[in-house]
Every structure is written in C-alpha cells, then in structure tokens.
Amino acid sequence: MDIPLGTGTIDVSFPDCEVTVAEPPGGDPVDVRTAAERALEDPLGPPLESRVDPDDDVAIVVTDVTRTVPDDVLLDALLERLAACGLERDRVTVVIGLGLHRPMTDDEIEAMLGEHADLAVNHDPESVVEMGSVAGDVPVEIGAPVAEADTVLSTGVVEPHQYAGFSGGAKTVVIGAGSESIIRYTHGPKMLARDGVRLGRVEGNPFRETIDEAGDLAGVDFSLNLTHGPAGVLGVRAGDGRRIVRELAAVARNALSVPIDRTYDAVVCGVGAPKDANLYQATRGATYVALGDRNPLRDGGRLVVPAELPEGAGDGTGEKRFYRRLSEAGDARSLYEEMREGYEPGAQRAFVVARVLRNHDLYVTNSEAPEIVDGCLMHAAADVEDALEAGSEVLVVPDALNTLLIEA
Template sequence: MELPLGTGTVEASFPDCDVTVADPPGGEAVDPHAAAERAVADPHGPSLAERVAPGDDVAVVVTDVTRATPDDALLDVLLDELRDGGVDRTDVTVVIGLGLHRPMDDGEIRAALGEHADLAVNHDADAAVEVGRVDGCPVELHPAVADADRVVSTGMVEPHQYAGFSGGAKTVVIGAGGEPLIRHTHGPDMLARDGVRLGRVDGNPFRETLDRAGDVAGVDFSLNVTHGPSGILDAAAGDHRAVVRDLAATARAALSVPVADEYDAVVAGVGAPKDANLYQATRAATYVALGDRNPLRDGGRIVVPAELPEGAGQGTGERRFYDRLLGASGAAELYDAMREGYDPGAQRAFVVARVLRDHDVYVTNSESPAVVEECLMHAREGVADAVDPGSDVLVVPDALNTLLVRP
C-alpha cells in the first residue's frame, strides 16, 4: 500500500502479516475560499465589518509552515471584510504565529500567503510584551498584536495532543505569544491533568486556559477551517470559542475510527508538512498511544515513515526537544526527570518519553537516521524493516487526522 512521505508517497508491504487499515469517514471536501466567505457572512456573533472602524490598526495572526492552513484564501476573505468595515489594507499587519518554531523564509511566506506576503512579519517570542495575566501567568504578545485596535486570527481546527483540537485563540496566544504562557500550558503539571487529551475540548483545562488567555489578548474574530483526508471540510468564523467547538464537531465526525482489537504494530503515516522534522513527526506516535484508544498490545511498536529533511528541527522548541532526548539514558528516567519541569518546547520530549516507556518507536525512510537513533528511537530504511513477519498490524495512513476511539 501507499503511505504518505513528504509531499509524495512510499510503498509499504507487510509480508505474512494480518493487516487492518484505519480509514476515517473523511467527509466531503469544500472549496476553502467559498467556505470562508460563507463563514464570514454568517459568523458566531457580530460580523468582522461590524467590529472594526475606519482607521483601526488590525493584526491578523496566521499559522506557520507546520500547519496546512489555506491562509492565502482566508486572508483574501478577511481583507475584503475589513475593507467593507472601512479598514485600509495599509493598516493591517499579518503576524506569522510561530510560537517557538523557526522563522519562515521569504519563499515560504510567499507560498503560504500569496499576494498578501508583503503584509507579513515573523513572530519573535523574545520580543513579546505583556498585556495581562491568566492564572497569574503573563500573557505576552507580538508588539503588533499587543498594540492593535483589533485582533483577528486564522487557524486550523485539527486534533491536538493537549488542546483537544487546535485553532481559535491558540493561534494568537501561543503562535504570537511569549514563553511564560507556553511554559505554563505545556508544563508537566498541566499536561498531567485529567481532561488534557487528544480530541477533547469540553472539560479540557489546557483548552480552557487558552480560551481565557484569548480573552485577555483581545481576540476579536477568528476564521478557522478544519480538514480531513479529502481536504478542507468546513470553515467557521466569529467568537473563538464557538469557532473551535463548531469545527471540532465536524472534524470528530469525519476523523473518528472505532478500534476494538489490539495490535503488535501500528504504522502511522504523517507526510508533509509535519514530517519535515522529528519534533513534528513524533506527533504520529503520541496521537496513536495517548489518544482515546491505544490500540497497541503491551510491548507493541509504532512505525512512522518520515523524511526529516530538517533533522530534529531548527526552532527553539525543536532544539530543546532534541537536547532533552539526546542527553537521556532512557525513556523512564527522562520522563521522571521532566516531571520536575522543563523549558517551553521540550514538552514534546516529555510526551514522547511517556510513550517510549511502553512502546518502541521506529522511524523509517528518513534523511536523518542518526538523529532518530540519538533520540531513543530506532531508524530503519523502510517500513517493512520495522515490522516483524507474522505481526498483527494496524495501518493508520493519516495518523494526525485520525481519532482512534473506543467502539
């Protein structure tokens, strides 16, 4: 069968294995631009044009290269709506919500934003300024966002290990935010709390903290989309909480696969843009093992085909992730040590260590096998090299967009 690898695919065969494929319903793809227009015309709450006034400085926070969001189409619609509200294009700043990821280069910005690339600036978490507090933690923002009269965001509402689903206020308060809130929300105390789980929005302390931080940050209007294997499934606009809940329901219906059996191996597909580095690609392993339903038997393994042209990753968070895994003698020891705390970005090492205590992770077909081996995981040339003959195998072709759930 074909599995995603980078922007293409790789052939995978499983001789003498009993293979089950987890294919979610997928939903029906829509045109992103048309869906965004419909959402902005019928938002949750007042329209964007009603929320702005001529002369307002508007900051639009968009996603970075780690999200497959059609930000060019969403910006088209948002800028048209802002113009209808009297806001000139020259009064709009587009901030790329990097969080602690690496900056996007000029070519990547042009590819992501098209004709609107000239409005864009990369976020720098070190330059963020405080605008208020949530749970005693400073909420910091990019200066252009902090100083704006109105704050707007795009986003991708997709399964997220901690927030349940991404998008909404997260694009602003994490993507264009500073280290204090990232440290607070991604620390071991938060990630160990009940309700902080893939696919859960209601009763999720992580999500609730982001939403309250979004109120402090003054997120006025969100335009988000959700997607499945077939493409973009829907868009929603307006109040950031309502937008996430609206699209999470759509995504959950399209992406859930009930799993009753247990397996010796799960092969978890990733593909671009998430398999650019190990930091992002390990989401496939943690989504499988730390979701609603872990389908692995005791001692079962997870196999992730991933190109990894950037190695472990190039941003601050990615470097911290790599350093933690590189310096560890074992997964259990690393997990216990990180329960005492860690720098923002290193949380991915924490959740990977949590998985590695119970399951081996094999990364195949990569350009960076040495990095994989340095990070307590196993590198193999191909998928078949990582699966023992005679195994019961569950193949999840799109692991980041599949919710494995209890029947």
C-alpha cells in the same frame, strides 16, 4: 499500500503480516473560498463589521509552515471583507504565529501567502507586551504588533491536538504570537498530567480553558478557521473563537473517528508534509496514536513513522530543546521521571515522547537523518518493512494526525 512521505507517498507491502487499515469516514469536502465567504456573512457572534473601524490598525495572526492551512485563501477573504469596511490595506499587519518554531524564510512566506506576503512579519517571542495573567500569576505576553493593534483577527485550523483537544480559536494568537511564559505553563508537566487534557477533547479540558481565557486578555476579536479530513476541507466558520472550535470539532469528530475493538503488535502512523519535515513534528504521529482515546497497541508493541526529516530534529528553539533532552537521556523511563519535575518551553514534546517510549518502541523510517533518530531513544530503519517483524498484526493509520481512534 500508499503511505504519506513528504509531499508524496511510498508504496509499502506487508509480507507475512496481518494488516488492518484505519480509514475514517472522511466527510464531504467544501470549496474553501466559498465556505469562507459564507462564514463571514453568517458568523458565530457579532459580525466583523462591528469589530473594526476604518482608522484601526489591524493585526491578523496566521499559522506557520508546520500547519496545513490555505492561509492565503482565508487571508484574502478577510482582507476583502476589511476593505468593504473601509479599511485600507496598509493598516494591516499579518503576523506569522511561530510560537517557538523557527522563523519562516521569505520564500516560504511568499509561497504561503502569495500576493499578501508583503504584509507579513515573523512573530518575535522576545518582543512582547504583557496583557494580564491567568492561573493567578502566569503572565499572558503577546507579540508587540498584535498587542499594539486596535483589532486582532486570526486564521487557523481546528484539528486534533494532543493537549488542547483541538487546535484553533485563540490558540493561534496565544501560543503562536505568545512568549515562553504561557507556553511554559500550558505545556508544563502539571498541566499535561491533568484530567481532561487529551487529544480530541474540548469540553472540560483545562488546557483549552486556559488558552481561551488568555485569548480574552490578548484581545482576540474575530477568527476565521477551517477543519479538514482525508477528503479535504470539511467546513469553515467565522466569529467567536470558542464557538468556532466547538462547531468545527464536532464536524471533525464525525469525519475522523475510527472505532477500535482490539490490540495490535504494531501501528504504522502516516504523517507526510509538512509535519515530517523534522523529528519534533513527526513524532506527533506516534503520540497521537498511543495517547489518544484508545491506544490500539499491545504492551510492548511498536510504532512506525515514515518521515523524511529534511530539517533533522528541527531548527527552532523548541525543537532544539526537544532534541537536547532526548539525545542526552539514558533511557525513556528515567527521562520521563526527571521531566515530571519541570522543563523548558518547547521540551514538552520530549516529555510526551518519553511517556510513550516507556511502553513502546518507536521506529522512524525512510528519513534523511537516521543518526538523529537513533540518538533520540528511537530506532531508524530504511523502510517500513524493515521496522516490522514477520507475523505481526499491524494497524495502518494512513493519516495519523487526522484520525481519532476511539473505543468501539
């Protein structure tokens, strides 16, 4: 059986194991450029032409290297539309929404944005402008190139997200081009413990509601988002961020949901590039499975994530905080209780991982950084077979980040 690893796959065999594969329906793929043009022609809400004047300075916030999005295609479609509105290309700044991830290199930006790489700058979370506040006193601070623009646009992907239910919409700007203040609040233990903050849920999700409110303050005028599944891109929508997220989330749920009616000894969670570049991102495969609508593991069952980890734990501020918390902890239960009192922005992934590790062992296989894995309360194994016990009942989720396990 082929499981994702980096940009390729590995052939995994399961001797002496009973194996079930969680394969979502997948949906029908669309041509990204054609679908983007149609979405811009028929937006959800006022058209782009009503949002921009020829003499505006425009900021377009795009996702970074940790997301699988054809930003070059979406950006090209937006720029063509802006040109038709009479806007000169040199009035556009493309801001890469890093959040607290590491800055992208020039080569990475060129590979991602192609001929439009010259317009791009990395978001600087230290150079921000306060736009207002949410939840009474939580400042919404946005990167200066975005805050000072006359018109703010965004691209992005509506995909399952551990906290927001689904990503996309205002999140690309508020988190990607925001500061530690909003990340500290939205990713803090009090928010993550609230009812409704759950993978795959948009309605009644306090995290999503906060992000949308912050997006209003940040002045997000218009978005162009897509959703994808195993078959490829499944849909593209443009216009109002709230409506985009809800429409594309419905498309994604239909394509990605797999009913589960039993429990298993182990779950193999496929991740692949770009998420398996570092441990911070790769652990999403495990937490999406164990903390989704339906945890398919028996108590004490194990999670297995094949991941290359060429960047180790990760090089960004958030990734370093994640690594420090896990590597300095004695055990998962103590770490979880300690972090319930609070933590630095970016360390929330350590909190979520610790929550899972209280009940399940996590094995990371096929990596270039086994010593980092072993030092973070997890287990390194040479390959998937070494991480499984003979006779185990195993659920294989080839694309754990794009599969929603639900109650049968």
